[in-house]
Amino acid sequence: MVTRTRFDDSECPVARSVDAIGDWWSLLIVRDAFDGSRRFGEFQRSLGVAKNILAARLRTLVAGGVLESVPASDGSAYREYVLTPKGKALFPVIVALRQWGEQNFFAPGEPHSQLVDRQKGHRLRALEVLSEDGRRLNPDDTTVHKISTQ
Amino acid sequence: MVTRTRFDDSECPVARSVDAIGDWWSLLIVRDAFDGSRRFGEFQRSLGVAKNILAARLRTLVAGGVLESVPASDGSAYREYVLTPKGKALFPVIVALRQWGEQNFFAPGEPHSQLVDRQKGHRLRALEVLSEDGRRLNPDDTTVHKISTQ
């Protein structure tokens, strides 16, 4: 984990997000949560991560309000980890990473898992960064105002 | 750093992306690159990261094709690190993280750096995940097909 107090640039929302998620394992946990995983064992089998690491990450994610620990939905006495609204708001982040991976790390036609529209079974549209009035923006079309009072 | 060979679920584009970026420092380096940083010293001052770590991350990012090491644009003999097209394609990822951070980790009115449309100076529109036919999709409206031949 990145040492937390090193971020003196913490007025940057990207840095705070990165800090809140914690590490890459946590992001893959969130991905699996979007994918339907709920139980400790499900995450563990899916990720192959050591149990102590997984336990620590789940604690961090719960403490950070990304996941919530709730009684199991199947009536058993075990607990489940589900996304909070804040966690669900990470959806565009996961989708963006997925699309970047698809476009850059797979040969044409190479099989990979795919996120589809449940209703029609189609692929998703590529994410677009838009201006307030709807123009499509490239990185060069934007600039960062260092500090702003919202 | 997450042990690389642990990803037996590497058919997932999210996992490959995560693996390619390497760690959180690398993502903040990329953020700074979008923000205009080009020189070793610029990244170092901005991030406050140890120089050996920064040097290692820059090597990794160059090796991964996210950054490119080019002769300095100001005519000096030093090198600069600039985003490749693949690196620029991370733009939606950074924007998504930024928007998530803005919405979840700042009190209303709390000052923070802000990404704006260079032409008009306006804030950006929130990213939306859309279906192929343009419907707005929430996490629950999508599902993952485990393997697909594109």
Added chain:
DNA sequence: CTTCTTGGTAGCATGTTGCAACCGTCGTGA
């Protein structure tokens, strides 16, 4: 020529990760 800046590397203390072993609770079949 000297001094500062840039862009690193080397060594070492510390923190984090991964692995394996262990353990209490829960569920379930007999």
Added chain:
DNA sequence: TCACGACGGTTGCAACATGCTACCAAGAAG
């Protein structure tokens, strides 16, 4: 109701990665 396996962890330890400081070589400035 009892045994046995699955679930959901915790603990201890070895290995590795990180961060800090010191150091250094080459380039720029004067």
